[in-house]
Structures are given as C-alpha cells and as structure tokens.
Amino acid sequence: MPEGSVLSRLAGEREVLFIGGKGGVGKTAVASALALQQARAGRPTLVVSTDPAHNLGHLWQRPVGDEPVELAPLLRGLELDPAKTTDEHLKAVRRTMERLMPDHLQGEVGKHLELARDAPGTHEAAILERVSEVVAGRSPDELIIFDTAPSGHTSRLLALPEMMQAWTEGLLRRQDRSAKFGAALRGLEGEDQRSADIVGTSRTSVGPRKTQDRRAKRDSEIKAILDRRQERFRSLRTVLQDPKRASFVIVLAAERLPVLETIELEQQLRRARMSVDALVVNKRSPRDGGDLLAARHLVEEGYIEQLRSALPTVPTVEVPLLPGEVVGEEGLTSFAQHLH
Ligand SMILES: Nc1ncnc2c1ncn2[C@@H]1O[C@H](COP(=O)(O)OP(=O)(O)OP(=O)(O)O)[C@@H](O)[C@H]1O
Ligand SMILES: [Mg+2]
Numbered sequence: 001m002p003e004g005s006v007l008s009r010l011a012g013e014r015e016v017l018f019i020g021g022k023g024g025v026g027k028t029a030v031a032s033a034l035a036l037q038q039a040r041a042g043r044p045t046l047v048v049s050t051d052p053a054h055n056l057g058h059l060w061q062r063p064v065g066d067e068p069v070e071l072a073p074l075l076r077g078l079e080l081d082p083a084k085t086t087d088e089h090l091k092a093v094r095r096t097m098e099r100l101m102p103d104h105l106q107g108e109v110g111k112h113l114e115l116a117r118d119a120p121g122t123h124e125a126a127i128l129e130r131v132s133e134v135v136a137g138r139s140p141d142e143l144i145i146f147d148t149a150p151s152g153h154t155s156r157l158l159a160l161p162e163m164m165q166a167w168t169e170g171l172l173r174r175q176d177r178s179a180k181f182g183a184a185l186r187g188l189e190g191e192d193q194r195s196a197d198i199v200g201t202s203r204t205s206v207g208p209r210k211t212q213d214r215r216a217k218r219d220s221e222i223k224a225i226l227d228r229r230q231e232r233f234r235s236l237r238t239v240l241q242d243p244k245r246a247s248f249v250i251v252l253a254a255e256r257l258p259v260l261e262t263i264e265l266e267q268q269l270r271r272a273r274m275s276v277d278a279l280v281v282n283k284r285s286p287r288d289g290g291d292l293l294a295a296r297h298l299v300e301e302g303y304i305e306q307l308r309s310a311l312p313t314v315p316t317v318e319v320p321l322l323p324g325e326v327v328g329e330e331g332l333t334s335f336a337q338h339l340h
Contacts, residue, residue, distance in 0.1 A: 008339075016240070020249070025251045033326075039075035044074050049146075131146065253281070254301075255303060
C-alpha cells in the first residue's frame with residue numbers, strides 16, 4: 001500500500017483499528033495487510049481476531065491461538081477463543097461467588113452459572129473483557145488491529161460497554177443501598193445488644209455479629225470487583241470513542257445489501273460515538289476482463305455511487321478482484337499494494 005494512502009495514514013496515526021464487515025468480504029486480508037505494512041515500517045503491531053470462526057491462522061498458513069504468536073518481525077497475531085474465554089470468565093465468577101455466598105446458596109450458584117454460559121450476551125461480554133485487556137495491555141507505540149466478526153455482531157460488541165456500564169452501575173447502586181441497609185442493621189443490633197446487656201438478658205450473640213461482619217466484607221469485595229470491571233470498560237470506551245486514538249474501517253463488496261448494511265453500520269457506530277474513517281470496497285470486478293466482468297464493473301459503479309452519496313465524508317478505497325487467494329506473507333504483500 002503506497003505511503004501516504006488513506007489506510008496507511010490512518011493505521012500510522014491510530015492506537016487501535018477495528019476492521020468490520022460481512023462474512024467473506026476480506027476483513028482478515030485487510031487487517032493482516034495493514035498490520036504487515038505497519039510492522040515493516042517499524043511499528044510493533046498486534047492483529048487480533050475476535051471472530052469465533054477465526055481465519056487468521058489460515059491466511060498466515062500457521063497456527064494462531066489464544067496466546068500471541070509472531071507472524072513476521074514486529075508483528076504478532078492472536079485469536080481470542082470465545083469458549084475458553086467464557087469458561088475462564090465463569091470459573092473466576094464461580095470462585096468469587098463460592099467464597100462469598102452462604103453455604104445454602106452454593107447449589108444455586110452452580111445452576112445459575114451453567115445457565116449463564118449459554119445466555120445471550122455471555123460470549124460477547126467475555127470477548128469484550130479480553131478486548132479491554134488487550135487494549136489496556138498495549139505497549140506505548142504499538143498498533144492493535146482488531147479483525148472483527150461480521151457486522152451485526154461487531155456493532156453489538158461495541159455497544160456493549162455502554163450496556164455493561166449501565167448494568168454495572170445498577171448493580172453498584174443496589175450494592176450501595178444494601179451496604180447502607182447493612183450498616184443500619186448493624187447499628188440497630190448494636191443498640192439491641194447494649195440494651196440486652198443492661199437488662200442482663202445477653203446470650204451468646206457473637207454469631208449474628210460475625211455473620212454481619214462477614215456480610216459486610218462480602219459486600220465490599222463484590223463492590224470492589226464490580227468497580228474494577230466498570231473501570232476496565234470505561235477506559236476501553238474512552239479509547240474507542242476518541243477519534244484520534246481509534247478508528248473503524250468497514251470492508252464490503254459493491255453489491256446492494258452490503259452497501260445498505262454498511263450505511264446502517266456506520267450509523268450504529270456513529271450512535272455509539274465510534275468513528276468510521278475508511279471504507280474498503282473489495283473484490284472490484286475489472287473493466288477490461290471480458291464482457292461479463294465489464295457488466296459487473298458497471299453495476300458495481302452504481303452501488304459505489306450510492307455509498308459515496310450516503311457517506312460523502314468517509315474516504316473509499318477500492319481493491320480489485322485478484323486472480324488467486326490471498327494467503328501467506330507473499331499473498332498479503334501483493335494484496336497490500338492494491339490498498340490505495
Ligand atoms: N481482492 C481479493 N481478490 C480475490 N480474493 C480475495 C480478495 N480479498 C479477499 N479474497 C479472498 O476471499 C476470501 C475471504 O477473505 P477474508 O478471509 O479476508 O474475508 P473475511 O471477511 O475475513 O471472512 P470471514 O468473515 O469469513 O472472516 C479469502 O479466501 C481471500 O483469499
Ligand atoms: Mg476473517
């Protein structure tokens with residue numbers, strides 16, 4: 001990709017890039033080509049797949065997994081494993097709950113967590129936790145490129161910090177109330193205890209007092225966990241919503257539905273205060289590749305026109321349909337040359 005092109009400038013200036021779009025449009029190819037270009041220019045880069053159906057490993061022709069692996073000098077790859085992430089997340093929650101919940105509720109805890117595994121949003125929440133960890137662990141001059149799952153999922157993922165924050169804040173408020181309620185109870189008990197002492201009816205009241213203390217300790221532990229989580233999501237959101245630090249790139253084909261969905265996705269992202277700073281129209285049919293492709297080329301022109309008039313301020317980059325598959329460092333190098 002030529003120096004100074006829209007995409008290389010964007011990648012050079014940002015800390016975090018999200019590459020989104022429908023299935024099979026070329027997200028992984030664009031993410032990897034940009035990552036390779038930045039790494040070759042001397043910037044440490046991490047390309048992270050958040051899509052459960054990963055194809056980073058396929059494209060680079062080597063195994064990539066849940067721990068970063070080196071793909072090229074200064075370039076690392078990582079595929080977030082949603083099942084493993086959810087598992088670890090639920091295990092951590094279980095450990096905390098087992099420690100904090102009274103014995104008679106332990107069975108309930110287990111049942112709830114098993115249900116939570118398949119509840120809507122659990123995988124997304126787990127992935128989002130990892131995304132925030134990756135962003136928080138970024139080294140100062142590193143570029144992180146997220147190769148995301150097809151569009152619907154991506155915009156939900158990005159709207160999640162907002163939802164999570166509202167949810168966590170609700171919990172915290174409830175927690176505050178119950179902490180206050182607990183303190184009030186303890187105050188009353190203290191009064192009762194003193195009056196009982198005065199009238200000489202005191203029994204062994206150490207039990208209830210101990211229970212109260214344990215509950216107070218538990219309340220503050222839960223609050224600390226929720227606070228930490230909220231802080232993580234808040235700092236992720238701060239990065240995502242800062243147009244100087246994070247950008248979204250949508251990859252699409254010049255066809256009717258993809259164009260409409262791209263316009264819709266851009267609106268969703270804008271509502272979530274993320275900025276879409278480039279569109280990549282991939283697999284453009286050539287004008288000079290025979291009648292069939294020339295006809296396709298013309299049809300595509302119409303859709304690109306529609307895209308440009310709906311999103312006039314977002315730069316559009318066109319990448320031609322290539323004769324072969326985009327695989328390996330060589331394939332990516334030649335793909336990158338077409339990203340103008
Ligand atoms: N410009 C192009 N010309 C020809 N083939 C391409 C081009 N761009 C991508 N491809 C091929 O299209 C296929 C899909 O590309 P890629 O895996 O990057 O898409 P994706 O959006 O990441 O897909 P998924 O949603 O499945 O993750 C791959 O086989 C890739 O080699
Ligand atoms: Mg992909």
